[in-house]
Every structure is written in structure tokens, then in C-alpha cells.
Amino acid sequence: MPQDHDLRAPKSAFRSTILLPVFIPAVLIALFLVIGAMSNPELAGQAFASTLAYITETFGWFYMLAVAFFLVFIVAIAVSPWGRIKLGPDHAEPQYSFPAWFAMLFSAGYGIALLFFGVAEPVLHYASPPAGAPETLDAARQAMQIAFFHWGFHIWAIYGLTGLVLAYFAFRHGLPLSMRSALYPLVGERIYGPIGHTVDVVAILSTLFGISTTLGLSVAQINAGVNYLLPAVPVSTTFQVAAIAVITLMATVSVVAGLDKGIKRLSVLNMVLVISLMTFVFVVGPSILILETFVQNTGAYLGNIVERTFNLQAYERSDWIGNWTLFIFGWTIAWAPFVGLFIAKISRGRSIRQFVFGVMFVPTLFTFLWFSIFGDTALNMIMVEGYTALIQEVQADNAVALFRLYDRLPWSGFISFVTVILIITFFVTSSDSGSLVVDSLASGGHPNPPTWQRVFWATVEGLVASALLIGGGLSALQTMSITSALPFALVLVIAAIGLWRALIIEGHREVSLQAFMQNSQRAAYRKPGGWKKRLSGMVDYPSEEKVRGFVGQVVQPAMEHVVQELQQKNWQATLQRDHQHCRIWLQVLKDEDIDFTYEIRLRGYARPGFAYPEMARHPDGDELYYRAEVFLQHGGQAYDIYGYEEQDVIDDILNQLENYLHFLHISPATLPWKLEQHDEMLNGEGTGRA
Numbered sequence: 095m096p097q098d099h100d101l102r103a104p105k106s107a108f109r110s111t112i113l114l115p116v117f118i119p120a121v122l123i124a125l126f127l128v129i130g131a132m133s134n135p136e137l138a139g140q141a142f143a144s145t146l147a148y149i150t151e152t153f154g155w156f157y158m159l160a161v162a163f164f165l166v167f168i169v170a171i172a173v174s175p176w177g178r179i180k181l182g183p184d185h186a187e188p189q190y191s192f193p194a195w196f197a198m199l200f201s202a203g204y205g206i207a208l209l210f211f212g213v214a215e216p217v218l219h220y221a222s223p224p225a226g227a228p229e230t231l232d233a234a235r236q237a238m239q240i241a242f243f244h245w246g247f248h249i250w251a252i253y254g255l256t257g258l259v260l261a262y263f264a265f266r267h268g269l270p271l272s273m274r275s276a277l278y279p280l281v282g283e284r285i286y287g288p289i290g291h292t293v294d295v296v297a298i299l300s301t302l303f304g305i306s307t308t309l310g311l312s313v314a315q316i317n318a319g320v321n322y323l324l325p326a327v328p329v330s331t332t333f334q335v336a337a338i339a340v341i342t343l344m345a346t347v348s349v350v351a352g353l354d355k356g357i358k359r360l361s362v363l364n365m366v367l368v369i370s371l372m373t374f375v376f377v378v379g380p381s382i383l384i385l386e387t388f389v390q391n392t393g394a395y396l397g398n399i400v401e402r403t404f405n406l407q408a409y410e411r412s413d414w415i416g417n418w419t420l421f422i423f424g425w426t427i428a429w430a431p432f433v434g435l436f437i438a439k440i441s442r443g444r445s446i447r448q449f450v451f452g453v454m455f456v457p458t459l460f461t462f463l464w465f466s467i468f469g470d471t472a473l474n475m476i477m478v479e480g481y482t483a484l485i486q487e488v489q490a491d492n493a494v495a496l497f498r499l500y501d502r503l504p505w506s507g508f509i510s511f512v513t514v515i516l517i518i519t520f521f522v523t524s525s526d527s528g529s530l531v532v533d534s535l536a537s538g539g540h541p542n543p544p545t546w547q548r549v550f551w552a553t554v555e556g557l558v559a560s561a562l563l564i565g566g567g568l569s570a571l572q573t574m575s576i577t578s579a580l581p582f583a584l585v586l587v588i589a590a591i592g593l594w595r596a597l598i599i600e601g602h603r604e605v606s607l608q609a610f611m612q613n614s615q616r617a618a619y620r621k622p623g624g625w626k627k628r629l630s631g632m633v634d635y636p637s638e639e640k641v642r643g644f645v646g647q648v649v650q651p652a653m654e655h656v657v658q659e660l661q662q663k664n665w666q667a668t669l670q671r672d673h674q675h676c677r678i679w680l681q682v683l684k685d686e687d688i689d690f691t692y693e694i695r696l697r698g699y700a701r702p703g704f705a706y707p708e709m710a711r712h713p714d715g716d717e718l719y720y721r722a723e724v725f726l727q728h729g730g731q732a733y734d735i736y737g738y739e740e741q742d743v744i745d746d747i748l749n750q751l752e753n754y755l756h757f758l759h760i761s762p763a764t765l766p767w768k769l770e771q772h773d774e775m776l777n778g779e780g781t782g783r784a
Contacts (some may be wrong), residue, residue: 095227106721111230111537111538111540111542111543111544111547112536112537112547113291113294113536113537113538113540114290115291116294116295116298116535116536116538116755117290117536119291119295120295120298120299121300121554123142123295123299124299124302124554124557124558127561127562127574127744128557128558128561129262131561131562131564132561132564133252135449135564137693140292142573142574143573145573145577146396146416146551146573146576146577147413147416149256149577150413150415150420150576151416153580154406154415154416154420155406156580156583157420157423157424157427157579157580157583158404158406158419158420158423159250159404160427160583160587161248161251161423161588162248162403162404163394163587163590164248164251164255164586164590165247167250167255167594168251168254168255168258168450168454169251169409169450169454169592171258171446171450171594171597172446172447172449172450172451173447173569173647176431176446176597176600177265177445177446177447177450178445178446178447179262179445179597179600180266180443180444180445180446181258181261181262181265181266181438181441181442181443181444181445181446181449182265182266182442182443183266183725185443186265186443187443188441188442188443188444189440189442189443190440192452193365194361194362195440195452196452196456196457197443206308206312206315206517206520206521207245207308207311208245208368208461208464208465208491209315209496209513209517209520210247210311210314210493210496211241211244211313211463211492211515212465212468212469212493212495212496213413213468213469213472213488213495213496213498213499214488214493214495214496215237215240215241215244215418215465215469216234216237216238216241216465216469216470216473217237217469217472217473217476217484217488217495218237218488218489218492219233219237219241220233220234220237220238220473220476220485221233221485221488221489222414223236223237224236224240224407224410224412224414224415224418225410229476229485230699231477234473234477234722235251235391235394236472237469238387238391238465238466238469238472238473239391239394239395239398240402240418241465241469242391242392242394242395242462242465243398243399243402243419244418244422244462245401245418245422245458245461245465246458246462247399247454247458248403248423248426248462249422249423249426250453250454250457250458250704250721251454252301252423252427252430252579252586253424253426253429253430253433253434253437253453254432254434254437254449254450254454255430255434255586255589255590256430256431256434256435256437256438256586256589257433257434257435257436257437257438257439257441257449257453258434258449258450258593259275259276259434259589259592259593260272260273260275260276260434260435260438260448261437261438261441261442261449262446262593262596263275263276263593264438264539265438265443267441267596268728269285269539270538270539271435271438271439271534271539272290272294272297272435272534272535272538272539273290273293273294273296273297273431273435273535273585273589274286274289274293274294274538274539274636275459275539276293276588276589276592276593277289277290277293277588277592278592278596279592279593279595279596279599280588280591280592280595280652293540293585294535294536296578296581296582296585297431297535297585298431298532298535299578300427300428300429300430300431300534300578300579300581300582300742301428301429301431301432301528301532301535301573302532302554302558302578303428303558303574303577303578304425304428304429304430304431304432304575304578304579305429305432305524305525305555305559306555306558306559306562306574306746307425307428307529307559307562307574307575308429308524309338309521309524309525309555309556309559310334310559310562310563311336311493312517312518312520312521312524313333313334313335313337313341313521313559313563313733314334314343314492314493315493315496315517316334316337316341316517316518316521317329317333317334317337317493317635318491318493318497319497319510319513319514319517320333320514322494322497322510323507323510323511323514329491329493331563331564334563335560335563335564338556338559338560338563339556339560341518341521341525342525342552342553342556343556344518344522344527345493345521345522345525345529345552346509346549346552347625360522360523361447361523363519364519364520364523367512367515367516367519368516370512371400371512371516372463372467373508374503375467375468375471375499375503376467378503378504379389379467379471380470380471380474380476380478382470383464383470383474384430384470385466387466387470387683388462388463388466388470391462391466391618392462394590395462408716416576420576421575421576421580424575424576424579425575425576425578425579426579427579427582427583427586428574428576428578428579428582429508430582430593431531431535431582432527432528432531432532432585434525435531435534435535436530436531437453439530439534454762468496468499471499472484472495473498475499475502479502484498484499490754496512496513497510500513500626501617524556525552525556526550526552528551528555529548529549529550529551529555530548532551532554532555533547533550533551536551551602562574583640585662592777619664635719636718636719636720637719637720637734638676638696638698638718640720640735640736641676641696641720641721641722642676642696644722644736644737645676645678645694645696645722647722648738648739648743649678649694649722649735649743650669650671650678651740652740652741652743652744652747653669653678653680653692653743653747654669655740655744656680656744656747656748657669660682665682665683666682666683667681667682667683668680668681669681672743673685673697675695676695676696677693677694677695677696677723678693678694679691679692679693679694680692680693680747682751689726689727690727690750690751690754691726691727691728692724692725692747693724693725694722694723694724694725694735695722695723695725696720696721696722697720697721697723698718698720699718699719699720699721700717700718720736721734721736722734722735722736724746724750726750726754
């Protein structure tokens with residue numbers, strides 16, 4: 095079993111967790127791009143344009159096929175029996191409440207995109223549909239269905255697959271929280287070498303360019319909003335680059351504050367502002383029409399999802415598909431390492447099914463409601479109220495679309511001001527979250543890299559976005575998103591195969607462990623008179639003191655005997671105890687295949703009401719009773735061994751070890767997972783309370 099793959103720079107007073115084989119190539123490539131784009135903007139713009147045309151024409155089919163595969167794969171995993179598997183030990187609980195979780199993934203996901211495209215995309219498709227006559231009822235229906243398709247299940251399937259792969263391998267199997275871990279079932283320990291380094295470099299560059307695109311769209315819309323509020327401020331690249339610098343500086347404050355205080359609080363603020371804007375426009379806009387179109391367009395989206403998924407306009411040969419569908423899907427794939435890793439970080443303890451349906455369905459429905467409120471309000475202004483000038487204004491500058499919509503609504507100045515603030519906070523959360531993710535990738539998945547590294551990456555993101563704006567504007571940002579997405583799409587396909595292989599092996603594990611589980615739980619009672627002991631265990635509710643005494647007087651000697659016998663047979667076996675939390679665990683290591691842990695842990699539960707009903711409840715709350723529960727590498731096994739004799743404990747240990755060895759024997763490929771369960775327990779799990 096490999097002992098340590100720490101390839102980071104040497105420790106010094108200036109603490110660093112940088113993984114040099116990943117950090118250096120990523121920084122050099124980003125630096126080369128920045129210097130090239132700023133030294134010759136005209137040549138850079140031409141290069142970006144030709145690259146975009148080549149990739150769209152040559153690899154468009156691959157993007158569409160890959161995204162369709164991601165959607166089908168992740169839904170199939172969620173509805174399968176594998177959906178019950180926890181992203182972490184079996185006993186893990188979610189770290190964040192659902193509202194906070196959704197707010198964070200939404201803010202990191204694509205809040206900026208909704209603000210930018212919520213009005214602009216339906217209006218542009220209405221004016222120039224990919225098929226049929228423009229500015230007709232059919233064009234309006236088509237515009238909304240296309241917007242739903244672009245921002246619906248497909249993009250969240252991309253985010254969800256990336257996050258699921260990362261969370262599963264990191265929290266379930268103790269591998270680094272990094273894209274390289276997804277390849278472990280396929281290449282094994284080579285993820286710590288050049289193969290893993292290459293995957294993480296691709297993920298970093300993809301993330302950098304994806305975030306840069308988002309930051310570019312943000313400052314363009316901020317510039318349009320400020321110009322709307324203060325006409326003396328021009329719409330210019332100079333203002334936008336200056337805005338990137340100022341807001342990147344603001345993002346460092348959130349970086350220093352950390353995940354819970356910085357990103358979480360800003361994310362909740364974002365959601366409050368977003369819902370407030372939606373509610374306002376819904377109330378003052380065509381409310382009944384919005385509800386009707388929401389229902390109708392959702393049905394049309396579901397009815398046409400297969401056809402649109404595979405529609406590449408192969409016969410029309412227009413550039414529409416590259417400017418819209420491929421750009422949005424490519425941008426999403428480029429963002430996938432960032433959003434996926436961030437979602438993974440905040441999703442520990444959820445089941446695969448909860449994760450997939452939470453990540454895909456809730457944001458998608460929210461998105462459909464957003465486009466119905468803003469997009470259909472804009473189309474109603476054009477088609478019913480005669481505000482046709484909105485089409486020309488949006489075509490001239492996509493970033494002004496939302497503010498021109500506000501022109502026809504009450505309190506337009508105040509709402510525009512709130513929107514600018516919202517875009518800025520989305521900018522900050524995107525920059526902060528992005529720097530957190532890139533830093534984690536550049537540190538080999540290190541869980542707690544120093545703050546200065548995140549500040550460094552936030553600065554790099556701002557520089558790359560500024561360079562691309564100077565070198566070619568939003569078209570350059572669009573090009574780099576699609577370009578960087580191509581290699582990462584391949585990585586995602588391989589990652590999906592790796593996840594599928596790992597889940598198959600986990601199925602073998604479950605079959606093996608459950609084959610003898612009933613025998614393990616009742617082994618202590620299969621002796622003459624054992625039924626009395628079994629009955630006692632069902633109706634007695636021991637105190638903490640009794641269970642602690644049982645662990646010290648019965649469990650510990652039993653484990654010591656097993657460890658001594660294994661050591662005599664030249665097996666590496668150890669015994670450790672945490673007296674404070676009353677935990678004792680036996681670990682067996684053998685070559686590179688066996689990593690077995692058997693643990694007994696004190697756990698407290700509220701005494702049920704039917705137990706000793708004649709006794710009054712404690713005034714400060716329920717009294718607790720305690721169990722000596724068995725935990726294996728994948729978490730609690732939900733049975734109690736309190737009352738076993740020493741020989742019974744030994745039998746249970748050997749039964750579980752035998753089950754594990756049987757699993758290794760029947761598995762098609764042995765996975766020597768590096769389970770860091772003990773660190774997870776010390777970080778908040780298993781403190782002696784249920």
C-alpha cells in the first residue's frame with residue numbers, strides 16, 4: 095500500500111501546499127496567454143476567431159453526444175440501487191441545510207448567466223430564430239423552448255456528474271478532492287504521477303477560462319448598469335478592466351473570511367436579492383401569462399428534449415449552433431471542475447440520489463421560472479405593448495437587456511441599482527469559489543490550503559479575464575471556454591466510466607458484507623440460555639458508564655488477542671483507542687490490497703418513551719442510553735454488541751474480516767482505497783452522541 099504521495103513544495107515559514115508538477119504548468123500556460131493577448135490584441139482576436147470556427151465545425155458532434163451521455167448516466171445512477179450510497183461514511187449527515195446548500199450551489203453555478211441571458215436570449219432568438227420566420231408567435235415559442243433547453247437539465251447534469259465523481263471518491267474512499275481521483279479505478283496509483291498531474295492541469299485551465307468568461311460577462315453587465323444609472327460613465331473595455339480589478343480586490347475579503355463566513359453569507363444574500371427581483375417583476379408584469387407560459391414551455395421542453403439534444407443543424411450549416419448551444423455547453427463544461435468541486439465540498443453526507451435530484455431538478459425548475467418571468471415579460475412588451483425598440487437595443491449590446499426591460503417597469507432606477515449590487519455579489523462569490531477550487535486542484539486536493547494561495551488564484555483569474563477582454567472582448571472569452579472544454583469533456587467521460595466501475599465493486603462489497611450480517615449480529619446468543627441475554631439486550635437501556643466499562647473490560651482484551659495473533663502470522667495489525675469519545679478500533683493492513691478496520695464506538699440515544707414509563711422525564715430533556723456500535727470502513731453497521739462476551743467479540747471481528755476477505759476475492763478488481771475514516775470522525779463525526 096502506498097504510504098505517502100506528498101509531492102508538494104518543502105514546508106517553510108511561508109506555509110505552502112502547492113503541488114509543483116500541477117502548479118507550474120498551469121501558471122505558465124495562463125501567463126503565456128495573458129502576455130500574448132495583451133501584447134498583440136488584434137492578432138489574438140484573429141486567433142480566437144479561427145480557433146472557435148475550427149472547434150465548432152470539427153467537434154460540435156462530440157460536445158452534443160458527450161452532454162447527452164452525461165445526462166443519461168447521472169440520472170441512471172440516481173434511480174438505481176446505487177442511489178442510496180452516501181457521499182461519505184454511511185453514518186455521515188449533510189453539513190449544510192438544504193436552503194443554504196441550494197443558495198451556495200446556485201451562486202457558484204450560474205447566477206450571473208441568468209442575469210445576463212434571462213432577457214437577452216429570448217429576445218435574440220425571437221428576432222433571429224434558428225429556423226422559421228422571425229418575430230412571430232412561433233418564433234416566440236421557439237425562443238423560450240431554446241432558452242429552457244440551454245439552461246435546463248443538460249448543464250446541471252454536467253455540473254452534477256463532476257461533483258458526484260469528486261464527492262464519491264473523496265468522501266467515500268478518502269482519495270484527494272481532485273479530478274485525478276476519478277481515474278483511480280482505471281489507473282490505480284498512477285493518479286499520483288504524470289497522468290494525474292495532467293488531468294488536474296487541464297481542470298485548472300478549464301476552470302480559469304470558464305471563470306474568466308463569467309467575469310467578462312459580469313463586468314459587461316455591470317458597465318451597462320452603471321451607464322444606465324450614470325450616463326456620464328461610458329461603456330468601455332477600460333471601465334470593465336478597472337471593474338475586474340476592484341471587484342477582485344473585494345473578493346479577497348471573502349476569501350480571507352472562509353467558506354462558511356464568506357461564500358455562504360454572500361450566497362444567501364444573493365438568493366434573497368434574486369427572489370426579490372423575481373417577485374417584483376412577476377407582480378408588476380403579466381403574472382397570469384407568466385404562469386401559463388411556464389407550464390406550457392416546461393411541457394414543450396420535456397416533449398422535445400431528445401430531438402433538441404441531438405440537433406446539430408447538420409443540414410442548415412449555420413453558425414447559430416456554435417454561437418449558442420455549443421458555446422453554452424462548452425462554457426458549462428469549462429466551468430464543471432469549478433462548480434463540480436465546489437458542490438462536492440458542500441455536499442458531504444448526502445446520498446447519491448439526494449445529490450443528483452437536488453443538483454438537477456431544483457435549480458432547473460428555478461431556472462425555468464426565471465426565464466418565464468423575465469423572458470416572457472420581455473416578449474410580451476415587444477409583441478403586445480409594442481416595445482419593438484428593445485430588439486435593436488439588445489442586438490446592439492446584450493448586456494443592456496435587463497436594464498432596458500426595467501425601463502418599462504415601476505421604480506426602474508432602484509431596481510437597476512439592486513441588480514448591479516447583485517451582479518457584483520455574484521462576481522465576488524464566483525471569484526472566491528473559483529479561487530478555492532483552483533487552489534485545491536493546484537494543491538493535489540489538499541483540504542486546507544493557506545489563504546494566500548487562494549488570493550493568488552483570485553488575482554490570476556482577474557488577470558486572465560482582463561487579458562481576454564483586451565485581446566478580443568466577449569468573443570475571446572467564448573472561444574477560450576469552448577476550447578478548454580474539449581479536453582475536459584474527455585476527462586469527464588473517463589471519470590464517468592471510473593465511477594461506474596467503482597460502484598460495481600461497491601456492490602460486490604455490500605453483497606459480501608450482508609451475506610453473513612445476520613449471523614454476526616446474533617452470534618452471541620446462539621448458546622444454551624442465550625435467548626435470555628438477547629431479551630435483556632432488547633429491553634435494557636445501559637448508561638454511559640456501563641458501556642464504557644464494557645468497552646474497556648471486554649472489547650479491548652478481545653481486540654488485543656486478535657491483534658497479537660495476526661502479528662504472529664506476520665500481518666500488520668494495530669489497535670488504537672480514543673478514551674475521550676470511547677472509541678476503539680483495530681486496523682489490519684496487508685500488502686496493497688487489504689485495509690480493514692473494525693471499530694467499536696460509544697453512541698448515545700434518547701431513551702424511548704415505552705422504556706421505564708413509570709420514571710419521570712428529566713426536566714432538561716430526554717435521558718440517554720448508550721450502545722457499543724460496530725463501525726467498518728464505510729460507516730456504522732447499525733448493531734450493538736453490548737453484552738457480548740470476549741469470545742463473542744472475537745467471533746464478530748473475525749466474521750467481519752472474513753466477509754471483507756471474501757469481498758476482495760470475488761471483486762473483479764481490488765481497489766486499495768485510502769480510507770481516511772479516522773480523520774473524518776475526529777472532524778465532527780462520532781463524538782458519542784447520536
